[in-house]
Amino acid sequence: xxxxxxxxxxxxxxxxxxxxxxTECIRLYRQGLIIGYFHPYLGEEAIATGVCxxxxxxxxxxxxxxxxxxxxxxxxxxxxxVAEVLGREAGYCRGRxxxxxxxxxxxxxxxxxxxxxxxxxxxxxxGLGIHVRGTDQVVAIFFSDGACNNGVFAESLNLAAIWDLxxxxxxxxxxxxxxxxxxEMSRISDLYRRAEGYGVPGYLVDGNDVLAVYEKTxxxxxxxxxxxxxxxxxxxxxxxxxxxxxxPGLYMPKDRLEYYKAKDPLKLARExxxxxxxxxxxxxxxxxxxxxxxxxxxxxxxxxxxEPSVEGFLKEVERN
Amino acid sequence: MSExxxxxxxxxxxxxxxxxxxxxxxxxxxxxxxxxxxxxxxxGQRGGSYKxxxxxxxxxxxxxxxxxxxxxxxxxxAGVGAAITGMRPVVExxxxxxxxxxxxxxxxxxAKYRFMSGGKGRVPMVLRTQGGSGNGLAAQHSQSLxxxxxxxxxxxxxxxxxxxxxxxxxxSAIRDDDPVIFxxxxxxxxxxxxVPQDDYTIELxxxxxxxxxxxxxxxxxxxxxxxxxxxxxxxxxxxxEAEVIDLRSLVPLDKQLILESVQKTEHLVIVxxxxxxxxxxxxxxxxxxxxxxxxxxxPIKIVAGKNTPIPFNVHLERASxxxxxxxxxxxxxxxxx
Numbered sequence: 001x002x003x004x005x006x007x008x009x010x011x012x013x014x015x016x017x018x019x020x021x022x023t024e025c026i027r028l029y030r031q032g033l034i035i036g037y038f039h040p041y042l043g044e045e046a047i048a049t050g051v052c053x054x055x056x057x058x059x060x061x062x063x064x065x066x067x068x069x070x071x072x073x074x075x076x077x078x079x080x081x082v083a084e085v086l087g088r089e090a091g092y093c094r095g096r097x098x099x100x101x102x103x104x105x106x107x108x109x110x111x112x113x114x115x116x117x118x119x120x121x122x123x124x125x126x127g128l129g130i131h132v133r134g135t136d137q138v139v140a141i142f143f144s145d146g147a148c149n150n151g152v153f154a155e156s157l158n159l160a161a162i163w164d165l166x167x168x169x170x171x172x173x174x175x176x177x178x179x180x181x182x183x184e185m186s187r188i189s190d191l192y193r194r195a196e197g198y199g200v201p202g203y204l205v206d207g208n209d210v211l212a213v214y215e216k217t218x219x220x221x222x223x224x225x226x227x228x229x230x231x232x233x234x235x236x237x238x239x240x241x242x243x244x245x246x247x248p249g250l251y252m253p254k255d256r257l258e259y260y261k262a263k264d265p266l267k268l269a270r271e272x273x274x275x276x277x278x279x280x281x282x283x284x285x286x287x288x289x290x291x292x293x294x295x296x297x298x299x300x301x302x303x304x305x306x307e308p309s310v311e312g313f314l315k316e317v318e319r320n
Numbered sequence: 321m322s323e324x325x326x327x328x329x330x331x332x333x334x335x336x337x338x339x340x341x342x343x344x345x346x347x348x349x350x351x352x353x354x355x356x357x358x359x360x361x362x363x364g365q366r367g368g369s370y371k372x373x374x375x376x377x378x379x380x381x382x383x384x385x386x387x388x389x390x391x392x393x394x395x396x397x398a399g400v401g402a403a404i405t406g407m408r409p410v411v412e413x414x415x416x417x418x419x420x421x422x423x424x425x426x427x428x429x430x431a432k433y434r435f436m437s438g439g440k441g442r443v444p445m446v447l448r449t450q451g452g453s454g455n456g457l458a459a460q461h462s463q464s465l466x467x468x469x470x471x472x473x474x475x476x477x478x479x480x481x482x483x484x485x486x487x488x489x490x491x492s493a494i495r496d497d498d499p500v501i502f503x504x505x506x507x508x509x510x511x512x513x514x515v516p517q518d519d520y521t522i523e524l525x526x527x528x529x530x531x532x533x534x535x536x537x538x539x540x541x542x543x544x545x546x547x548x549x550x551x552x553x554x555x556x557x558x559x560x561e562a563e564v565i566d567l568r569s570l571v572p573l574d575k576q577l578i579l580e581s582v583q584k585t586e587h588l589v590i591v592x593x594x595x596x597x598x599x600x601x602x603x604x605x606x607x608x609x610x611x612x613x614x615x616x617x618x619p620i621k622i623v624a625g626k627n628t629p630i631p632f633n634v635h636l637e638r639a640s641x642x643x644x645x646x647x648x649x650x651x652x653x654x655x656x657x
Binding site: 124128 | 584
């Protein structure tokens with residue numbers, strides 16, 4: 001497949017923006033400006049980027065606790081995201097949700113979720129709504145290898161299968177359920193094979209290769225739009241660190257981490273752009289600078305946003 | 321009928337069974353709004369275990385009357401997702417006991433979505449289920465679990481006791497923009513009562529005085545309402561006139577109506593089928609003692625289920641939940657008779 005330089009640059013811009021968002025937020029976390037749980041998407045950026053590039057604006061996504069990348073790739077606003085993780089009134093959830101609960105109704109992002117697997121049936125429900133309405137929208141559900149061992153994964157895959165729902169199950173296999181390696185949690189580490197048991201086509205792609213993810217999702221979404229029922233895509237990847245900011249990930253073998261860092265999705269996308277896309281170094285630097293500036297502006301904006309009013313909050317809950 | 325209930329005419333009433341009234345509510349809302357659909361186990365061809373959905377599949381087809389596998393957590397979650405994306409699903413869980421399987425989707429997802437999304441998201445979904453004892457169905461099919469959902473901010477809890485209330489409240493629940501836990505009672509499905517021919521709704525959070533009286537206020541809901549009314553008739557023969565308030569919805573709670581009645585009668589008995597410990601009755605008692613203490617002539621009395629799983633044996637089952645005699649005894653006690 002050949003791609004326009006513009007499209008390739010857009011993919012790179014998204015991957016780079018996610019990378020910058022996470023690294024900047026980790027810095028803010030270390031400064032004590034962000035509190036609570038913060039799960040970086042570092043190392044997995046190509047999956048959200050590739051999947052969302054293959055969707056239409058009227059489609060839906062369902063995100064996870066590691067959800068910043070999904071929100072950005074779907075077109076979420078950095079300012080509202082940073083404001084939210086800083087707990088400000090101007091944030092996506094008015095400071096009431098935080099990192100794990102960002103939802104963006106305007107971009108069809110049904111939302112992140114603090115419960116592993118909790119979003120899977122919700123995504124199936126978005127698919128069911130499409131089915132009842134009879135439109136040709138599609139839902140992409142992001143979930144993890146960890147969620148695969150939760151009962152709702154099996155139930156939901158079956159529901160989508162028996163009703164031929166337009167759902168792309170995007171299994172982000174980062175190989176750890178918090179700290180538990182997939183080889184110890186499942187007898188079969190290639191989780192896409194589970195799909196077959198439900199009569200659902202399952203595919204394995206390199207989750208660090210944005211174009212591989214994009215192409216497979218495009219194909220899956222087209223099949224969904226034609227009424228052929230759900231598809232599952234396992235995108236194999238690896239976290240660049242522990243489960244959350246305060247988890248050093250000491251259980252992750254060094255050599256394996258090195259192997260995947262050599263396959264860094266950002267690096268791969270950059271190489272592809274220079275080698276295949278013939279994008280100049282200057283152009284790439286300009287994209288990176290723009291993303292960097294956008295993030296700096298978002299942080300500046302968010303830091304100056306007011307905290308939610310306690311009086312206002314108490315007034316709101318009085319009515320409950 | 322209170323002023324807050326909307327109906328264009330009050331003349332044409334028919335006698336309908338509770339389950340028929342519920343069926344009418346579903347049918348009318350399915351006709352009125354294309355975003356309404358019904359999903360649950362055995363609700364299609366079979367028409368539901370308690371025959372509430374009879375005939376709907378033939379009229380509305382399998383796209384809107386959806387038979388689901390025994391995957392409660394996921395088809396309830398599917399209701400949540402459909403509701404978030406603009407639909408108005410009615411999810412049926414056969415027994416309230418089985419809602420133990422869907423607690424994450426109701427408590428962590430549906431109840432919190434609007435709040436967590438900063439008020440922008442909506443989950444206009446109804447969870448229809450039924451509970452209560454009295455049919456020898458034993459410990460896993462007879463519970464009264466409304467307190468679980470009463471406890472969780474973000475949910476509304478509705479428990480109708482008559483066909484009229486069942487229809488008007490279910491229609492309001494379907495039209496509501498927030499998740500509503502709608503708990504029917506298995507002993508009420510065959511109960512008959514007048515239901516208007518014309519379209520009407522009953523506002524959630526408005527209790528109903530089912531019997532007027534000046535001596536004592538008895539607050540009840542669901543199947544404890546007919547039982548309390550029967551007890552009240554017998555008490556009338558002893559020249560005790562009880563005012564019976566049917567809460568109809570527990571969340572929102574019509575605190576005002578309870579307080580006004582207590583101010584008049586100065587005595588309060590609360591009747592709940594659910595087990596005594598941690599129940600809704602305790603919460604109502606705490607509200608009344610805090611807000612109407614000076615009006616009370618005697619300590620509030622709670623008549624509730626025993627702190628036990630519901631037994632199978634019919635005599636033990638009966639002994640586990642409030643009976644007419646228990647309600648009458650509590651009233652006499654609160655009146656120092």
